[in-house]
Amino acid sequence: MPPLLHLQDLSKRFGQVVIADGLNLEVEPGAAVGIVGPNGAGKTSLFGLISGDLRPDHGAVRFGGRTINRLDGAARCRAGIGRTYQVPRPFEGLTVFENVLLAAQQGAGAKKNASYALAGQALFRARLSAEANRSAASLGLLQRKRLEVARALASRPRLLLLDEVAGGLTDPEVRELVEIVRAANADGVAIVWIEHVVRALMATVDRLVCLAGGRFIADGTPTDVLASPAVREVYLGTAMDLEVPA
Protein backbone atom coordinates (compact mmCIF):
# COMPACT_ATOMS: atom_id res chain seq x y z
CA MET A 1 0.00 0.00 0.00
CA PRO A 2 1.41 3.41 -0.91
CA PRO A 3 1.81 6.01 1.80
CA LEU A 4 -1.20 8.32 2.21
CA LEU A 5 0.90 11.43 1.74
CA HIS A 6 4.19 11.37 -0.09
CA LEU A 7 6.29 14.47 -0.63
CA GLN A 8 8.95 13.88 -3.23
CA ASP A 9 11.89 16.22 -3.56
CA LEU A 10 9.64 19.19 -2.84
CA SER A 11 11.23 22.62 -3.28
CA LYS A 12 9.88 26.12 -2.87
CA ARG A 13 11.42 29.51 -2.27
CA PHE A 14 10.07 33.03 -1.89
CA GLY A 15 12.82 35.13 -3.41
CA GLN A 16 15.81 34.51 -1.13
CA VAL A 17 13.77 32.71 1.52
CA VAL A 18 14.05 28.95 1.07
CA ILE A 19 10.86 27.31 2.31
CA ALA A 20 11.48 23.80 1.09
CA ASP A 21 14.77 22.48 -0.18
CA GLY A 22 14.14 19.03 -1.63
CA LEU A 23 11.80 17.79 1.08
CA ASN A 24 10.88 14.12 1.27
CA LEU A 25 8.23 12.82 3.62
CA GLU A 26 5.93 9.83 3.83
CA VAL A 27 2.87 9.73 6.05
CA GLU A 28 1.04 6.42 6.42
CA PRO A 29 -2.75 6.19 6.61
CA GLY A 30 -3.95 6.82 10.15
CA ALA A 31 -0.58 8.11 11.34
CA ALA A 32 -0.11 11.00 13.76
CA VAL A 33 2.88 13.16 12.96
CA GLY A 34 3.97 16.38 14.63
CA ILE A 35 5.99 19.12 12.97
CA VAL A 36 8.15 21.52 14.93
CA GLY A 37 10.57 24.13 13.74
CA PRO A 38 11.60 27.69 14.48
CA ASN A 39 9.46 30.66 13.52
CA GLY A 40 9.60 31.33 9.83
CA ALA A 41 10.98 27.89 9.05
CA GLY A 42 8.28 27.37 6.44
CA LYS A 43 5.91 25.05 8.29
CA THR A 44 2.77 26.90 7.28
CA SER A 45 4.07 27.19 3.75
CA LEU A 46 4.60 23.44 3.69
CA PHE A 47 0.90 23.01 4.50
CA GLY A 48 0.18 25.42 1.66
CA LEU A 49 2.11 23.17 -0.69
CA ILE A 50 0.20 20.11 0.51
CA SER A 51 -3.25 21.70 0.52
CA GLY A 52 -2.82 23.46 -2.79
CA ASP A 53 -2.65 27.09 -1.68
CA LEU A 54 0.95 27.20 -2.90
CA ARG A 55 2.62 25.67 -5.94
CA PRO A 56 6.04 24.01 -5.58
CA ASP A 57 8.96 25.11 -7.74
CA HIS A 58 10.07 21.48 -7.93
CA GLY A 59 9.01 18.04 -6.87
CA ALA A 60 5.72 16.29 -6.35
CA VAL A 61 2.97 16.02 -3.79
CA ARG A 62 1.42 12.56 -3.93
CA PHE A 63 -1.75 11.66 -2.08
CA GLY A 64 -3.26 8.19 -1.95
CA GLY A 65 -0.82 7.04 -4.62
CA ARG A 66 -1.45 9.75 -7.20
CA THR A 67 0.31 12.99 -7.96
CA ILE A 68 -1.90 15.92 -7.05
CA ASN A 69 0.36 18.79 -8.13
CA ARG A 70 -2.20 19.97 -10.65
CA LEU A 71 -5.19 19.91 -8.32
CA ASP A 72 -6.32 23.16 -6.74
CA GLY A 73 -7.20 23.53 -3.07
CA ALA A 74 -10.84 22.60 -3.51
CA ALA A 75 -10.02 19.42 -5.40
CA ARG A 76 -7.45 18.43 -2.79
CA CYS A 77 -9.98 18.94 -0.03
CA ARG A 78 -12.43 16.78 -1.94
CA ALA A 79 -9.71 14.18 -2.36
CA GLY A 80 -9.43 13.98 1.43
CA ILE A 81 -7.01 16.64 2.62
CA GLY A 82 -8.56 18.78 5.33
CA ARG A 83 -6.66 21.69 6.83
CA THR A 84 -6.90 24.40 9.42
CA TYR A 85 -5.30 27.82 9.24
CA GLN A 86 -2.93 29.22 11.82
CA VAL A 87 -4.89 32.46 11.65
CA PRO A 88 -8.47 31.18 11.56
CA ARG A 89 -10.51 31.98 8.50
CA PRO A 90 -14.15 31.84 9.58
CA PHE A 91 -16.87 32.96 7.19
CA GLU A 92 -18.02 35.82 9.36
CA GLY A 93 -21.28 36.46 7.58
CA LEU A 94 -22.42 32.90 8.30
CA THR A 95 -23.37 31.02 11.41
CA VAL A 96 -21.07 28.45 12.96
CA PHE A 97 -23.28 25.68 11.59
CA GLU A 98 -23.21 27.14 8.08
CA ASN A 99 -19.43 27.43 8.22
CA VAL A 100 -19.20 23.71 8.83
CA LEU A 101 -22.07 22.87 6.49
CA LEU A 102 -20.10 24.32 3.60
CA ALA A 103 -17.34 21.78 4.15
CA ALA A 104 -19.83 18.94 4.55
CA GLN A 105 -21.51 19.85 1.27
CA GLN A 106 -18.47 20.82 -0.77
CA GLY A 107 -15.55 18.96 0.78
CA ALA A 108 -17.40 15.74 1.58
CA GLY A 109 -19.96 16.12 -1.21
CA ALA A 110 -22.87 15.41 1.15
CA LYS A 111 -26.34 16.59 0.26
CA LYS A 112 -29.41 17.74 2.16
CA ASN A 113 -29.99 15.75 5.36
CA ALA A 114 -26.73 13.87 5.07
CA SER A 115 -24.86 17.17 4.99
CA TYR A 116 -26.79 18.48 7.98
CA ALA A 117 -26.00 15.32 9.91
CA LEU A 118 -22.33 15.45 8.95
CA ALA A 119 -22.04 19.11 9.91
CA GLY A 120 -23.81 18.43 13.19
CA GLN A 121 -21.45 15.58 13.88
CA ALA A 122 -18.36 17.68 13.15
CA LEU A 123 -19.63 20.42 15.44
CA PHE A 124 -20.28 17.86 18.14
CA ARG A 125 -16.80 16.43 17.83
CA ALA A 126 -15.25 19.86 18.02
CA ARG A 127 -17.51 20.67 20.98
CA LEU A 128 -19.19 23.53 19.25
CA SER A 129 -22.74 22.15 19.15
CA ALA A 130 -23.99 24.77 21.55
CA GLU A 131 -22.67 27.55 19.31
CA ALA A 132 -24.29 26.23 16.12
CA ASN A 133 -26.54 29.23 15.55
CA ARG A 134 -24.11 31.91 16.58
CA SER A 135 -22.58 34.18 14.01
CA ALA A 136 -19.03 33.04 13.35
CA ALA A 137 -17.96 36.67 13.72
CA SER A 138 -18.86 36.56 17.40
CA LEU A 139 -16.51 33.69 18.27
CA GLY A 140 -13.47 34.05 20.49
CA LEU A 141 -10.04 32.60 19.72
CA LEU A 142 -10.61 29.15 21.22
CA GLN A 143 -13.89 28.75 19.40
CA ARG A 144 -12.43 30.04 16.16
CA LYS A 145 -9.73 27.38 16.36
CA ARG A 146 -12.33 24.73 17.08
CA LEU A 147 -14.34 25.98 14.15
CA GLU A 148 -11.30 25.46 11.95
CA VAL A 149 -11.07 21.89 13.21
CA ALA A 150 -14.81 21.28 12.83
CA ARG A 151 -14.78 22.60 9.29
CA ALA A 152 -11.86 20.41 8.36
CA LEU A 153 -13.50 17.37 9.96
CA ALA A 154 -16.78 17.99 8.14
CA SER A 155 -15.03 17.57 4.81
CA ARG A 156 -14.44 13.96 5.87
CA PRO A 157 -10.66 14.04 5.47
CA ARG A 158 -8.29 11.12 5.33
CA LEU A 159 -5.50 13.53 6.22
CA LEU A 160 -5.97 16.38 8.67
CA LEU A 161 -3.43 19.20 8.63
CA LEU A 162 -3.50 21.20 11.86
CA ASP A 163 -1.60 24.47 11.97
CA GLU A 164 -0.97 25.64 15.55
CA VAL A 165 -4.50 25.01 16.75
CA ALA A 166 -3.26 24.95 20.34
CA GLY A 167 -1.39 28.25 20.18
CA GLY A 168 -2.65 30.90 22.58
CA LEU A 169 -4.92 28.56 24.52
CA THR A 170 -4.95 27.81 28.24
CA ASP A 171 -3.94 24.42 29.63
CA PRO A 172 -7.47 23.03 30.01
CA GLU A 173 -8.31 24.30 26.53
CA VAL A 174 -5.24 22.58 25.11
CA ARG A 175 -6.23 19.33 26.83
CA GLU A 176 -9.68 19.49 25.28
CA LEU A 177 -8.23 20.17 21.88
CA VAL A 178 -5.90 17.21 22.23
CA GLU A 179 -8.90 15.03 23.00
CA ILE A 180 -10.66 16.28 19.87
CA VAL A 181 -7.65 15.54 17.70
CA ARG A 182 -7.03 12.15 19.28
CA ALA A 183 -10.63 11.17 18.68
CA ALA A 184 -10.32 12.01 15.00
CA ASN A 185 -7.07 10.05 14.80
CA ALA A 186 -8.69 7.10 16.55
CA ASP A 187 -11.27 7.13 13.76
CA GLY A 188 -8.51 6.54 11.24
CA VAL A 189 -7.85 10.12 10.14
CA ALA A 190 -4.14 10.71 9.65
CA ILE A 191 -2.91 13.79 11.51
CA VAL A 192 -0.08 16.13 10.67
CA TRP A 193 0.12 18.76 13.38
CA ILE A 194 2.33 21.84 13.36
CA GLU A 195 2.63 23.03 16.93
CA HIS A 196 4.89 25.08 19.17
CA VAL A 197 3.00 23.80 22.22
CA VAL A 198 5.09 20.69 22.56
CA ARG A 199 3.08 19.13 25.37
CA ALA A 200 0.05 19.03 23.05
CA LEU A 201 2.09 17.17 20.46
CA MET A 202 3.59 14.79 23.02
CA ALA A 203 0.10 13.72 24.01
CA THR A 204 -0.99 13.10 20.45
CA VAL A 205 1.70 12.09 18.00
CA ASP A 206 4.05 9.12 17.86
CA ARG A 207 6.34 10.66 15.30
CA LEU A 208 7.90 14.09 15.18
CA VAL A 209 9.78 15.87 12.43
CA CYS A 210 11.66 19.12 12.69
CA LEU A 211 11.74 21.56 9.81
CA ALA A 212 14.56 24.08 9.58
CA GLY A 213 16.31 25.74 6.70
CA GLY A 214 13.97 24.10 4.21
CA ARG A 215 14.93 20.59 5.34
CA PHE A 216 13.77 18.02 7.82
CA ILE A 217 16.65 17.96 10.25
CA ALA A 218 15.17 15.25 12.46
CA ASP A 219 12.54 12.55 12.14
CA GLY A 220 11.65 9.97 14.77
CA THR A 221 9.88 9.44 18.06
CA PRO A 222 9.04 12.71 19.81
CA THR A 223 11.44 12.01 22.67
CA ASP A 224 14.35 11.27 20.35
CA VAL A 225 13.71 14.23 18.10
CA LEU A 226 13.44 16.71 20.96
CA ALA A 227 16.63 15.33 22.46
CA SER A 228 18.61 15.39 19.23
CA PRO A 229 21.52 17.85 19.11
CA ALA A 230 20.49 19.20 15.68
CA VAL A 231 17.05 20.17 16.98
CA ARG A 232 18.40 21.64 20.21
CA GLU A 233 20.81 23.70 18.18
CA VAL A 234 18.17 25.40 15.96
CA TYR A 235 16.17 26.25 19.04
CA LEU A 236 19.20 27.57 20.95
CA GLY A 237 18.51 31.01 22.26
CA THR A 238 14.82 30.94 21.38
CA ALA A 239 12.09 31.08 23.96
CA MET A 240 10.59 27.79 22.97
CA ASP A 241 10.33 25.27 25.70
CA LEU A 242 11.68 21.99 24.42
CA GLU A 243 11.71 20.21 27.75
CA VAL A 244 10.18 16.80 27.41
CA PRO A 245 7.44 16.60 30.03
CA ALA A 246 7.89 13.82 32.51
Place this chain on the structure above:
Amino acid sequence: MSTTVTDATVPPLAPTTASSTLRVVRASRLPNWLTPILAAAGLGLLAFLPAFAPQSETALFVNVFVLLTMALMWNLLAGYAGMVSIGQQAFVGLGAYGVLIFAKSGMEPVASLPLAAIAAAIIALPVSLLVFRLRGGYFAIATWVVADLAMQVIDSISAVGGGTGENVPGLSSLSPAAFGRVTYFAALAVVALALAASYGLLRSRLGLVLAAVRDDEVGARSAGARVMRARRIVFVVAALGCGAAGALLAVSQLQVQPASVFNVQWSAEMIFATLIGGIGTLEGPILGTVIFFVLQQNLANDGAWYLIIFGSLAVLIAIWAPKGIFGLIDRRFAISLFPLGHRVEHLSRPASAPPAPVAANPTSSRGGAVGAAGPPA
Protein backbone atom coordinates in the same frame (compact mmCIF):
# COMPACT_ATOMS: atom_id res chain seq x y z
CA MET B 1 -43.01 31.10 15.22
CA SER B 2 -43.50 27.47 16.07
CA THR B 3 -44.34 26.80 12.45
CA THR B 4 -40.90 26.95 10.96
CA VAL B 5 -40.29 25.23 7.67
CA THR B 6 -38.75 21.89 8.40
CA ASP B 7 -36.19 20.97 5.87
CA ALA B 8 -34.84 18.05 7.71
CA THR B 9 -34.95 15.96 10.77
CA VAL B 10 -31.76 14.03 10.84
CA PRO B 11 -30.48 11.17 12.93
CA PRO B 12 -28.68 11.69 16.22
CA LEU B 13 -25.41 13.58 16.05
CA ALA B 14 -23.37 10.76 17.42
CA PRO B 15 -23.95 7.61 19.40
CA THR B 16 -23.29 9.47 22.63
CA THR B 17 -26.10 11.90 21.94
CA ALA B 18 -28.79 9.40 21.16
CA SER B 19 -31.33 11.60 22.88
CA SER B 20 -30.49 14.63 20.76
CA THR B 21 -31.86 15.04 17.29
CA LEU B 22 -30.87 17.85 15.04
CA ARG B 23 -33.33 19.71 12.91
CA VAL B 24 -32.40 22.35 10.39
CA VAL B 25 -34.88 25.06 9.51
CA ARG B 26 -34.69 27.87 7.02
CA ALA B 27 -36.44 30.75 8.65
CA SER B 28 -36.37 34.42 9.45
CA ARG B 29 -38.20 36.42 12.08
CA LEU B 30 -41.27 36.66 9.91
CA PRO B 31 -43.64 33.71 9.92
CA ASN B 32 -42.63 31.31 7.18
CA TRP B 33 -46.04 31.30 5.49
CA LEU B 34 -45.74 35.01 4.76
CA THR B 35 -43.44 34.73 1.74
CA PRO B 36 -45.52 32.19 -0.21
CA ILE B 37 -48.72 34.08 0.63
CA LEU B 38 -47.26 37.41 -0.43
CA ALA B 39 -45.81 35.85 -3.58
CA ALA B 40 -49.13 34.24 -4.49
CA ALA B 41 -51.04 37.45 -3.73
CA GLY B 42 -48.62 39.57 -5.73
CA LEU B 43 -48.64 37.20 -8.65
CA GLY B 44 -52.43 36.90 -8.54
CA LEU B 45 -52.87 40.66 -8.45
CA LEU B 46 -50.48 41.17 -11.33
CA ALA B 47 -52.12 38.40 -13.32
CA PHE B 48 -55.45 40.26 -13.16
CA LEU B 49 -53.97 43.65 -13.99
CA PRO B 50 -54.60 43.46 -17.78
CA ALA B 51 -58.30 42.84 -17.04
CA PHE B 52 -58.84 46.34 -15.72
CA ALA B 53 -55.75 48.43 -16.54
CA PRO B 54 -55.40 50.33 -19.81
CA GLN B 55 -52.79 49.08 -22.23
CA SER B 56 -50.45 52.00 -21.60
CA GLU B 57 -50.32 50.83 -18.02
CA THR B 58 -49.54 47.19 -18.84
CA ALA B 59 -46.88 48.39 -21.28
CA LEU B 60 -45.25 50.27 -18.40
CA PHE B 61 -45.35 47.13 -16.29
CA VAL B 62 -43.58 45.22 -19.06
CA ASN B 63 -40.73 47.70 -18.75
CA VAL B 64 -40.77 47.32 -14.96
CA PHE B 65 -40.55 43.53 -15.27
CA VAL B 66 -37.74 43.79 -17.82
CA LEU B 67 -35.66 46.03 -15.58
CA LEU B 68 -36.42 43.98 -12.48
CA THR B 69 -35.27 40.83 -14.26
CA MET B 70 -32.03 42.55 -15.21
CA ALA B 71 -31.53 43.97 -11.71
CA LEU B 72 -32.07 40.56 -10.12
CA MET B 73 -29.40 39.14 -12.41
CA TRP B 74 -26.93 41.91 -11.75
CA ASN B 75 -27.54 41.45 -8.05
CA LEU B 76 -26.61 37.78 -8.35
CA LEU B 77 -23.46 38.70 -10.22
CA ALA B 78 -22.20 41.59 -8.15
CA GLY B 79 -24.05 41.19 -4.87
CA TYR B 80 -23.47 37.50 -4.34
CA ALA B 81 -20.72 36.34 -6.69
CA GLY B 82 -18.55 39.46 -6.50
CA MET B 83 -18.50 40.00 -10.27
CA VAL B 84 -19.09 43.63 -11.15
CA SER B 85 -20.15 43.45 -14.78
CA ILE B 86 -20.84 46.56 -16.80
CA GLY B 87 -21.37 44.52 -19.96
CA GLN B 88 -24.65 42.75 -19.30
CA GLN B 89 -26.12 44.58 -22.28
CA ALA B 90 -24.20 42.00 -24.34
CA PHE B 91 -26.70 39.36 -23.27
CA VAL B 92 -29.66 41.74 -23.43
CA GLY B 93 -28.77 42.41 -27.06
CA LEU B 94 -28.11 38.76 -27.87
CA GLY B 95 -31.48 37.77 -26.38
CA ALA B 96 -33.21 40.42 -28.47
CA TYR B 97 -31.45 39.35 -31.62
CA GLY B 98 -32.18 35.73 -30.79
CA VAL B 99 -35.89 36.52 -31.00
CA LEU B 100 -35.39 38.33 -34.30
CA ILE B 101 -33.43 35.46 -35.81
CA PHE B 102 -35.87 32.78 -34.64
CA ALA B 103 -38.85 34.88 -35.77
CA LYS B 104 -37.32 35.40 -39.18
CA SER B 105 -36.99 31.66 -39.55
CA GLY B 106 -40.71 31.35 -38.95
CA MET B 107 -41.04 30.82 -35.20
CA GLU B 108 -43.62 32.52 -33.03
CA PRO B 109 -41.66 35.37 -31.39
CA VAL B 110 -43.07 34.66 -27.93
CA ALA B 111 -42.37 30.94 -28.29
CA SER B 112 -38.79 31.72 -29.30
CA LEU B 113 -38.23 33.72 -26.12
CA PRO B 114 -36.86 30.82 -24.04
CA LEU B 115 -34.68 29.71 -26.92
CA ALA B 116 -33.25 33.20 -27.31
CA ALA B 117 -32.47 33.31 -23.60
CA ILE B 118 -30.79 29.91 -23.73
CA ALA B 119 -28.75 31.01 -26.75
CA ALA B 120 -27.48 34.00 -24.75
CA ALA B 121 -26.57 31.67 -21.87
CA ILE B 122 -24.68 29.33 -24.20
CA ILE B 123 -22.67 32.23 -25.57
CA ALA B 124 -21.90 33.26 -21.98
CA LEU B 125 -19.88 30.08 -21.45
CA PRO B 126 -16.99 30.88 -23.84
CA VAL B 127 -17.25 34.54 -22.78
CA SER B 128 -16.67 33.47 -19.18
CA LEU B 129 -13.49 31.65 -20.22
CA LEU B 130 -12.24 34.96 -21.52
CA VAL B 131 -13.35 37.49 -18.90
CA PHE B 132 -12.73 35.22 -15.89
CA ARG B 133 -9.02 35.63 -16.47
CA LEU B 134 -9.42 39.14 -15.08
CA ARG B 135 -10.50 40.41 -11.69
CA GLY B 136 -12.10 43.52 -10.28
CA GLY B 137 -11.98 46.58 -12.48
CA TYR B 138 -10.31 44.71 -15.31
CA PHE B 139 -13.13 42.18 -15.28
CA ALA B 140 -15.69 45.00 -15.46
CA ILE B 141 -13.98 46.62 -18.40
CA ALA B 142 -13.59 43.28 -20.17
CA THR B 143 -17.33 42.67 -19.95
CA TRP B 144 -17.94 46.06 -21.51
CA VAL B 145 -15.49 45.30 -24.30
CA VAL B 146 -17.27 42.01 -24.96
CA ALA B 147 -20.61 43.83 -25.14
CA ASP B 148 -19.21 46.36 -27.56
CA LEU B 149 -17.71 43.58 -29.65
CA ALA B 150 -21.04 41.77 -29.76
CA MET B 151 -22.70 44.96 -30.97
CA GLN B 152 -20.06 45.50 -33.65
CA VAL B 153 -20.50 41.96 -34.90
CA ILE B 154 -24.31 42.22 -35.11
CA ASP B 155 -23.96 45.67 -36.62
CA SER B 156 -21.98 44.23 -39.51
CA ILE B 157 -24.41 41.42 -40.35
CA SER B 158 -26.76 42.69 -43.03
CA ALA B 159 -28.94 39.58 -42.78
CA VAL B 160 -30.28 40.91 -39.46
CA GLY B 161 -30.53 44.50 -40.62
CA GLY B 162 -27.02 45.76 -39.88
CA GLY B 163 -26.83 49.04 -38.00
CA THR B 164 -30.45 50.00 -38.54
CA GLY B 165 -31.88 46.76 -37.19
CA GLU B 166 -35.13 45.18 -38.25
CA ASN B 167 -38.75 44.69 -37.31
CA VAL B 168 -39.68 41.43 -35.59
CA PRO B 169 -42.07 39.61 -37.91
CA GLY B 170 -45.00 37.51 -36.73
CA LEU B 171 -46.59 39.74 -34.10
CA SER B 172 -48.18 42.41 -36.28
CA SER B 173 -51.17 40.18 -37.02
CA LEU B 174 -52.36 40.41 -33.39
CA SER B 175 -54.83 43.10 -32.33
CA PRO B 176 -53.21 45.77 -30.11
CA ALA B 177 -55.11 44.51 -27.08
CA ALA B 178 -54.13 40.89 -27.63
CA PHE B 179 -50.53 41.93 -28.30
CA GLY B 180 -50.47 43.90 -25.07
CA ARG B 181 -51.73 40.91 -23.09
CA VAL B 182 -49.28 38.48 -24.68
CA THR B 183 -46.25 40.65 -23.96
CA TYR B 184 -47.50 41.41 -20.45
CA PHE B 185 -47.88 37.78 -19.48
CA ALA B 186 -44.59 36.83 -21.12
CA ALA B 187 -42.87 39.54 -19.07
CA LEU B 188 -44.66 38.51 -15.89
CA ALA B 189 -43.60 34.90 -16.42
CA VAL B 190 -39.98 35.92 -16.99
CA VAL B 191 -39.73 38.11 -13.91
CA ALA B 192 -41.46 35.52 -11.71
CA LEU B 193 -39.03 32.89 -12.93
CA ALA B 194 -36.08 35.23 -12.41
CA LEU B 195 -37.11 35.86 -8.83
CA ALA B 196 -37.82 32.20 -8.12
CA ALA B 197 -34.54 31.15 -9.73
CA SER B 198 -32.55 33.73 -7.77
CA TYR B 199 -34.10 32.62 -4.51
CA GLY B 200 -33.72 28.94 -5.34
CA LEU B 201 -30.12 29.39 -6.34
CA LEU B 202 -29.22 31.33 -3.20
CA ARG B 203 -30.92 28.77 -0.97
CA SER B 204 -29.13 25.91 -2.67
CA ARG B 205 -25.70 24.56 -1.88
CA LEU B 206 -24.35 26.96 -4.47
CA GLY B 207 -25.78 29.85 -2.48
CA LEU B 208 -23.82 28.76 0.57
CA VAL B 209 -20.67 28.57 -1.54
CA LEU B 210 -21.22 32.12 -2.77
CA ALA B 211 -21.79 33.39 0.76
CA ALA B 212 -18.61 31.71 1.99
CA VAL B 213 -16.54 32.95 -0.93
CA ARG B 214 -17.78 36.47 -0.26
CA ASP B 215 -16.28 36.23 3.23
CA ASP B 216 -13.07 34.31 2.55
CA GLU B 217 -12.20 32.82 -0.79
CA VAL B 218 -9.11 30.95 0.41
CA GLY B 219 -11.02 29.44 3.32
CA ALA B 220 -13.89 28.43 1.05
CA ARG B 221 -11.51 26.69 -1.33
CA SER B 222 -9.83 24.80 1.47
CA ALA B 223 -13.27 23.53 2.51
CA GLY B 224 -13.78 22.11 -0.96
CA ALA B 225 -15.73 24.93 -2.61
CA ARG B 226 -15.22 25.09 -6.36
CA VAL B 227 -15.09 28.83 -6.66
CA MET B 228 -14.65 29.13 -10.41
CA ARG B 229 -17.47 26.73 -11.08
CA ALA B 230 -19.78 28.68 -8.78
CA ARG B 231 -18.90 31.93 -10.50
CA ARG B 232 -19.36 30.39 -13.92
CA ILE B 233 -22.82 29.10 -13.04
CA VAL B 234 -23.87 32.54 -11.81
CA PHE B 235 -22.43 34.19 -14.91
CA VAL B 236 -24.39 31.84 -17.18
CA VAL B 237 -27.59 32.23 -15.16
CA ALA B 238 -27.22 36.01 -15.33
CA ALA B 239 -26.78 35.79 -19.09
CA LEU B 240 -29.89 33.62 -19.28
CA GLY B 241 -31.92 36.19 -17.33
CA CYS B 242 -30.55 39.19 -19.21
CA GLY B 243 -31.09 37.30 -22.47
CA ALA B 244 -34.71 36.75 -21.51
CA ALA B 245 -35.05 40.44 -20.64
CA GLY B 246 -33.61 41.36 -24.05
CA ALA B 247 -35.94 38.90 -25.75
CA LEU B 248 -38.84 40.62 -23.99
CA LEU B 249 -37.62 43.96 -25.31
CA ALA B 250 -37.64 42.59 -28.85
CA VAL B 251 -41.14 41.19 -28.42
CA SER B 252 -42.62 44.27 -26.77
CA GLN B 253 -40.99 46.82 -29.05
CA LEU B 254 -41.54 44.75 -32.20
CA GLN B 255 -38.15 45.77 -33.50
CA VAL B 256 -34.50 45.51 -32.61
CA GLN B 257 -31.64 47.84 -33.28
CA PRO B 258 -28.04 47.26 -32.19
CA ALA B 259 -27.48 50.72 -30.71
CA SER B 260 -30.58 50.32 -28.58
CA VAL B 261 -30.48 46.73 -27.32
CA PHE B 262 -26.70 46.72 -26.78
CA ASN B 263 -26.83 50.10 -25.05
CA VAL B 264 -24.70 50.41 -21.92
CA GLN B 265 -27.69 52.20 -20.42
CA TRP B 266 -29.18 48.77 -19.60
CA SER B 267 -26.24 48.04 -17.34
CA ALA B 268 -26.49 51.51 -15.84
CA GLU B 269 -30.16 51.01 -15.03
CA MET B 270 -29.78 47.53 -13.55
CA ILE B 271 -26.88 48.74 -11.44
CA PHE B 272 -28.82 51.80 -10.30
CA ALA B 273 -31.89 49.77 -9.34
CA THR B 274 -29.80 47.22 -7.45
CA LEU B 275 -27.65 49.75 -5.61
CA ILE B 276 -30.39 52.08 -4.44
CA GLY B 277 -32.64 49.19 -3.46
CA GLY B 278 -29.93 47.24 -1.68
CA ILE B 279 -27.27 45.01 -3.16
CA GLY B 280 -26.89 41.51 -1.77
CA THR B 281 -30.54 41.06 -0.85
CA LEU B 282 -33.44 39.88 -2.99
CA GLU B 283 -35.72 42.59 -1.68
CA GLY B 284 -33.26 45.30 -2.77
CA PRO B 285 -33.59 45.02 -6.55
CA ILE B 286 -37.38 44.86 -6.24
CA LEU B 287 -37.49 48.02 -4.15
CA GLY B 288 -34.88 49.69 -6.36
CA THR B 289 -36.77 48.94 -9.55
CA VAL B 290 -39.97 50.37 -8.12
CA ILE B 291 -38.14 53.51 -7.00
CA PHE B 292 -36.51 53.82 -10.41
CA PHE B 293 -39.84 53.78 -12.21
CA VAL B 294 -41.60 56.06 -9.75
CA LEU B 295 -38.83 58.62 -10.27
CA GLN B 296 -38.81 58.13 -13.99
CA GLN B 297 -42.57 58.54 -14.33
CA ASN B 298 -42.57 61.73 -12.29
CA LEU B 299 -39.40 63.32 -13.61
CA ALA B 300 -39.12 62.22 -17.20
CA ASN B 301 -40.62 65.49 -18.45
CA ASP B 302 -38.09 67.61 -16.59
CA GLY B 303 -35.29 66.81 -19.00
CA ALA B 304 -31.90 67.24 -17.39
CA TRP B 305 -33.30 67.29 -13.86
CA TYR B 306 -34.22 63.69 -14.31
CA LEU B 307 -30.59 62.67 -14.70
CA ILE B 308 -29.36 65.03 -12.00
CA ILE B 309 -31.76 63.62 -9.43
CA PHE B 310 -30.94 60.03 -10.38
CA GLY B 311 -27.25 60.76 -10.15
CA SER B 312 -27.44 62.55 -6.79
CA LEU B 313 -29.61 59.81 -5.35
CA ALA B 314 -27.08 57.18 -6.42
CA VAL B 315 -24.24 59.17 -4.83
CA LEU B 316 -26.16 59.78 -1.60
CA ILE B 317 -27.05 56.11 -1.28
CA ALA B 318 -23.50 55.02 -2.05
CA ILE B 319 -22.18 57.27 0.74
CA TRP B 320 -24.86 57.00 3.41
CA ALA B 321 -26.44 53.62 2.81
CA PRO B 322 -24.05 51.24 1.07
CA LYS B 323 -26.56 48.47 1.55
CA GLY B 324 -29.28 50.49 -0.12
CA ILE B 325 -32.70 51.45 1.11
CA PHE B 326 -33.66 47.91 1.96
CA GLY B 327 -30.44 47.70 3.95
CA LEU B 328 -31.69 50.54 6.14
CA ILE B 329 -35.06 48.85 6.60
CA ASP B 330 -33.43 45.52 7.34
CA ARG B 331 -31.07 47.02 9.87
CA ARG B 332 -33.93 48.67 11.68
CA PHE B 333 -36.49 45.90 11.58
CA ALA B 334 -34.52 42.78 10.63
CA ILE B 335 -37.15 41.50 8.29
CA SER B 336 -36.28 39.22 5.46
CA LEU B 337 -38.90 37.88 3.11
CA PHE B 338 -36.34 35.57 1.59
CA PRO B 339 -34.57 33.79 4.43
CA LEU B 340 -31.40 32.08 3.31
CA GLY B 341 -29.89 31.11 6.64
CA HIS B 342 -29.94 27.75 8.35
CA ARG B 343 -31.00 27.47 11.95
CA VAL B 344 -30.27 24.38 13.96
CA GLU B 345 -32.66 23.07 16.55
CA HIS B 346 -31.53 20.38 18.91
CA LEU B 347 -34.63 18.39 19.60
CA SER B 348 -33.44 16.87 22.84
CA ARG B 349 -36.05 18.72 24.89
CA PRO B 350 -39.69 17.59 25.06
CA ALA B 351 -41.66 18.32 21.92
CA SER B 352 -44.00 20.57 23.88
CA ALA B 353 -41.23 22.84 25.07
CA PRO B 354 -41.25 26.32 23.56
CA PRO B 355 -38.97 26.69 20.56
CA ALA B 356 -35.67 28.41 20.93
CA PRO B 357 -36.02 32.17 21.12
CA VAL B 358 -35.31 33.67 17.78
CA ALA B 359 -33.64 36.96 17.10
CA ALA B 360 -32.43 38.24 13.81
CA ASN B 361 -28.74 37.93 13.47
CA PRO B 362 -27.41 41.39 12.74
CA THR B 363 -24.08 40.17 11.44
CA SER B 364 -25.47 37.54 9.13
CA SER B 365 -26.28 38.85 5.71
CA ARG B 366 -28.12 35.68 4.93
CA GLY B 367 -31.03 36.26 7.22
CA GLY B 368 -29.83 33.51 9.47
CA ALA B 369 -31.25 33.73 12.92
CA VAL B 370 -29.58 33.17 16.21
CA GLY B 371 -31.31 31.03 18.71
CA ALA B 372 -30.19 29.49 21.92
CA ALA B 373 -29.35 26.00 20.85
CA GLY B 374 -29.92 23.24 23.31
CA PRO B 375 -27.06 21.40 24.89
CA PRO B 376 -25.61 18.71 22.65
CA ALA B 377 -26.03 15.89 25.06
